[in-house]
């Protein structure tokens with residue numbers, strides 16, 4: 001298979017008015033990645049070495065997104081939307097390079113399984129001219145129907161062009177097609193627009209190819225593969241399906257999810273075996289978690305790296321650049337951003353660590369804050385190995401606490417502290433014997449005098 005060259009043409013020129021959005025439909029995200037990029041990735045996984053993205057509506061934003069997420073894809077603009085065959089032909093220059101296999105996909109069908117594409121390509125390798133990936137549904141309204149005779153696909157009839165008899169067919173066009181790359185242009189150029197919608201239908205190449213004696217077949221994939229997103233309810237449905245697949249994959253690879261339906265992954269979440277994830281955890285993009293970690297309930301994690309056997313949460317927030325080394329602990333109501341927490345260090349309660357390094361084995365007391373920002377610039381706090389930061393301390397960056405440094409509780413530390421030093425950054429305590437009682441009596445008699453005067 002790998003010896004066969006393959007181009008995927010992904011149609012994404014449509015506006016998607018039903019999303020009611022300023023963003024082009026296919027740029028709405030599933031698992032933190034635009035849906036059209038899921039399609040590109042599926043094509044790549046099925047061995048398509050080149051990708052052609054047909055854009056139209058919101059072309060500028062589409063180009064930007066392509067550059068960011070799929071920099072290898074070529075973009076082609078379809079100036080007027082005259083139908084799916086017309087859209088494929090916008091990529092004529094790419095197709096005419098002469099590939100063995102051509103995959104046509106829709107940008108709004110993000111759950112396509114690369115396995116279904118690979119199966120279709122295998123049929124091309126065995127000599128088929130056109131392979132249509134279909135699905136069965138009890139409710140086929142709106143889809144093109146696959147009309148078969150003797151195991152061969154003879155036509156795809158769009159809903160609006162169907163007879164009453166044809167409307168009863170439940171085998172539908174999922175919108176994914178594999179075409180013998182060297183025949184593709186010849187077939188597409190013969191498509192006309194004499195149909196109910198006056199559009200150039202890609203689906204017409206089925207009859208055209210059959211008429212020329214090419215082998216035309218349908219394969220069946222699950223409905224999810226063909227789930228097209230038209231509105232935000234369907235977007236959420238697709239997100240749900242994606243999440244269910246991903247959770248299952250995580251569990252089968254050795255991750256314990258106590259309540260899987262409450263854990264949300266991103267497209268690129270990496271998570272090692274024997275990690276336990278408690279309920280209600282959110283993984284934003286860019287998270288890597290090694291083996292044997294514990295992610296306690298209600299933690300929100302993005303752009304963070306967590307080494308093996310770390311303990312995170314409950315209610316922890318790890319923001320981009322948080323880098324927890326082995327056995328580090330970040331506990332409840334702690335936020336860590338752009339900071340390395342070295343091996344075995346503990347940041348356990350009500351703390352903000354930003355733009356910092358916390359040395360191995362250091363202990364950060366409850367309520368510690370790295371004051372990293374003066375309203376204009378960010379500054380770094382370096383905390384040495386084995387340091388102890390007493391509760392409720394403010395470390396005003398830039399500042400360094402040496403190895404083994406010891407900070408008294410409630411300190412505001414503005415100057416660096418050498419190794420093994422003890423630093424107090426607070427007013428010295430004064431204790432006045434008997435003064436508490438005296439004060440109370442003074443206040444009580446003043447209040448009584450006021451009350452008497454008011455009578």
Ligand code: UD1
Pocket residue numbers: 011012013014015054078080081082083084086087106107108142143144145156158172173174175200201202203228
């Ligand atoms: C299409 C199929 C139908 C199939 C259904 C599956 C055709 C003629 N019909 O119908 O058999 O059951 O998908 O969902 O192919 N597009 C362009 N330029 C155009 C027209 C469309 O880029 O000129 C893009 C759209 O943005 C969309 C995709 O092609 O991503 C499909 O077009 P759409 O109009 O939604 O086709 P359907 O009527 O749903």
Ligand code: CA
Pocket residue numbers: 228
């Ligand atoms: Ca559609």
